[in-house]
Amino acid sequence: MSESTRQADAEGPADIRSAALDRRRFVMTSLISGFTLATARAEAEPIHTDAAGLAAGTVSIPVGGGLEMPAYFARPATGTNLPVVLVNEEIFGIHEYMQDICRRLAKQRYLAVAPEIYFRNAEFPHMTDAGQIIREVVMRTPDAQVMGDLDATLAWAAANHGDPGRVGVAGFCRGGRNTWLYAAHNPRLKAAVAFYGGLGGAVSDIQPKTALDIAGEIQCPLLGLYGGQDGSIPVSDVRAAEARAKAAGRTVEIVIYPDAGHGFHADYRPSYNCEAAEDGWRRMLAWFGRYGVAPQS
Numbered sequence: 001m002s003e004s005t006r007q008a009d010a011e012g013p014a015d016i017r018s019a020a021l022d023r024r025r026f027v028m029t030s031l032i033s034g035f036t037l038a039t040a041r042a043e044a045e046p047i048h049t050d051a052a053g054l055a056a057g058t059v060s061i062p063v064g065g066g067l068e069m070p071a072y073f074a075r076p077a078t079g080t081n082l083p084v085v086l087v088n089e090e091i092f093g094i095h096e097y098m099q100d101i102c103r104r105l106a107k108q109r110y111l112a113v114a115p116e117i118y119f120r121n122a123e124f125p126h127m128t129d130a131g132q133i134i135r136e137v138v139m140r141t142p143d144a145q146v147m148g149d150l151d152a153t154l155a156w157a158a159a160n161h162g163d164p165g166r167v168g169v170a171g172f173c174r175g176g177r178n179t180w181l182y183a184a185h186n187p188r189l190k191a192a193v194a195f196y197g198g199l200g201g202a203v204s205d206i207q208p209k210t211a212l213d214i215a216g217e218i219q220c221p222l223l224g225l226y227g228g229q230d231g232s233i234p235v236s237d238v239r240a241a242e243a244r245a246k247a248a249g250r251t252v253e254i255v256i257y258p259d260a261g262h263g264f265h266a267d268y269r270p271s272y273n274c275e276a277a278e279d280g281w282r283r284m285l286a287w288f289g290r291y292g293v294a295p296q297s
Contacts, residue, residue, distance in 0.1 A: 027120055030058065030070055046096070046268040049103040053077055056103060061115060061156045063149055071115040071153060072099045074106035075161055083166035083293045084157045086150055087114035088175030088182070090266070091133050093125060097268050101172075108285060109295035111162045115153040117146050117178075138174060142206035146178055147185045154188070166190060168293035170284060171197055172265060176224075180211035180241075183218040191291035192222040193284045195265050196230060199237040215241040216248030223253050223287045225280040227260035227273070255283060 056074035063069045072094050075082055085105050089098050094116045105112035118124050118137050127133050150169075158164040168191040171179030176197020183192040199212045222245070226238050238254055245252040257264065257279070263271035265280060288294060 027067065027122060047100060047104075049100050049107060051103060054103060054106045056099075056106065059156070059160075061149075061152050063152045067120070069115055069117070069119050069149055069152065070094070071113055071156070072102055073111065073113045073157075073160075074099075074102040075111040076106060076109050079109070080161045081163040081296075082109065082111040082161050083288070083295055084154065084162040084164070084168070085110045085112045085288070085293070086153055086157070086167070086169040086182075087112055088150075088169065088171030088178045089114060089117065090173035090175055090263075091130065091138050093118060097266060098172075101170075104281075110288075110293075111157055111160075113153050113157050115149055117141065117149045139204070139207070143178075143181060143208070144206075147182060150178075150182050151186065154186070164188065166293050168192065168288045168291075171195065173263060174198065177211050180218065180222065181209075181214060183220050183222050184214040187219045189220040190293045191220055191288050192218070193287055194222065194224045195280060196226050196233060196262055197224070198233055199241050200234075212237060212241050212244065215244040215252075216250065218245060218250050218252070221251035221253075221287070221291045223283060224255070225265075225276075225283065226254065226256050227262055227264050227276065228256050228258040229261040232262050253287075255280070 051074070053076065054074050055077045059071050059073055060068035061071050087098060087101055094114045098114050102112035102114050118141060121137050124133070124137050154167060167189055169179050169182055169189055170193040172195045176194035177199070179192050179194040180197055183189055197211060200210050203210060224238065224242070226233060228235060235256060238256065242252055242254045257273065257276035260273040260276040261271050263269055264273035265277040266272055267277065
């Protein structure tokens with residue numbers, strides 16, 4: 001499965017503006033229940049993190065234009081001024097896997113929030129083909145809109161037990177690509193972690209730059225976790241982004257797992273690589289701790 005922007009269709013901004021005139025018909029009001037319909041389940045049982053000791057659930061976040069974006073949050077049941085982690089989704093929505101990631105982070109005493117940035121398309125949760133999702137949802141979602149949605153999510157977190165001075169972002173698949181972009185967009189971030197985020201691909205009027213294009217503009221330390229067997233993200237792209245960031249004096253660390261492919265952290269899919277996933281998770285927590293997003297002891 002590839003989330004590469006090479007699969008973009010030819011529709012442009014005029015189509016986006018036309019759809020926006022009647023966008024109320026295209027708004028999701030809740031998150032996906034259970035796992036996504038758009039990818040096969042692995043034979044192994046996916047990881048499940050319980051909510052004992054946590055406050056967790058769905059919230060609505062105002063994003064302008066009279067719209068409210070659904071999101072999933074999880075945090076310790078007690079405490080305030082918690083470090084914040086914004087969780088950037090794959091292309092499949094905020095389903096059970098993404099929600100579980102939030103609960104895993106909450107168990108480490110973070111406030112984790114995963115916004116459903118594709119909520120404006122009501123058909124999205126029912127799509128069963130990854131290619132269709134890329135063409136009809138992902139590639140029609142403006143990057144500026146995504147950045148604004150993430151800003152709104154951060155504002156919500158800061159008003160709901162989060163510490164605006166300790167903010168990190170983590171993203172998976174397409175969310176990894178958006179993590180690179182958000183690290184260049186928001187100077188308030190302390191740290192970013194991108195799990196196999198796409199770096200190249202096509203550009204358009206609404207997605208004018210790739211993650212590689214902005215690698216030298218990231219404003220916080222970024223950890224990139226990639227699979228050496230990823231058929232959709234060439235290692236050469238990863239090294240090029242690393243070189244561009246370092247040439248600009250940015251702090252970036254890249255880890256490539258030689259035997260892992262794309263989606264190696266997704267425990268509900270056949271792509272799951274336990275060793276790489278567990279190592280990447282440990283590195284993510286250490287990265288947040290190193291750069292000012294650690295929970296208070």
